[in-house]
Amino acid sequence: MQARPSRNRSLNSVFFLLSLLIVGLACVLWWTPAQAQDGSSSLSPVLPPDTTCKMCHLDTESHATLASGEALTLTVDMAALAGSVHGAGAAQPVYCTDCHTDRQRYLYPHVPTAAQNRAEYRDLVSASCEQCHQSADEHNPGHLQVADQSNVPSCVDCHGGHTVVPTEPMRQDPIGTCQQCHQEYSDPKLQSVHEEVVANLQPLADL
Secondary structure: OOOHHHHHHHHHHHHHHHHHHHHHHHHHHHHHHHHHHOOOOOOOOOOOOOHHHHHHHOOOOOEEEOOOOOEEEOOOOHHHHHHOOOOOOOOOOOOHHHHOOOHHHHOOOOOOOOOOOHHHHHHHHHHHHOOOOOOHHHHOOOOOOOOOHHHOOOHHHHHOOOOOOOOHHHHHOHHHHHOOOOOOOOOOOHHHHHHHHHHHOOOHHHO
């Protein structure tokens, strides 16, 4: 009968050690990503920084309604994203947070976008592209000097958003690329576009 208190103390010690182990493991799992992001730790994040982004946008059926009444789907096709140039085949990992860098806009809960319509939203997305890529002002001959600037194509019009495709096929078939929007040569805009292309491209002798 006298051995029972000793046995209880042993069990209590075991439970106490197990509790410490669980708490310690939880601290590592929760603190490591935050420390890695602010540079205070050399340990790698346990999960990619955009894990929660993908968990929410994978199967959501929600839409964001702009001031214009236009709706934007919040669903992201993860298979298409993985197959894009920013996906599994990228030279370096590209996370959601690399493109969606505005912490005020993209921290959850998200604040409403400043875009009033789809055109403005498209321009905001294209501005994100230009953080890493050449500005459209420097590689989009044929559209930059047109009189009607309200419908000039942006990065996402030619390259896509989450489904960004390699540029090599576009270079190999420039006419086919143009015809994605201009299906007929009788399009009245083509004449001014061709004039601008000729004006902006160097003579072959200078290439």
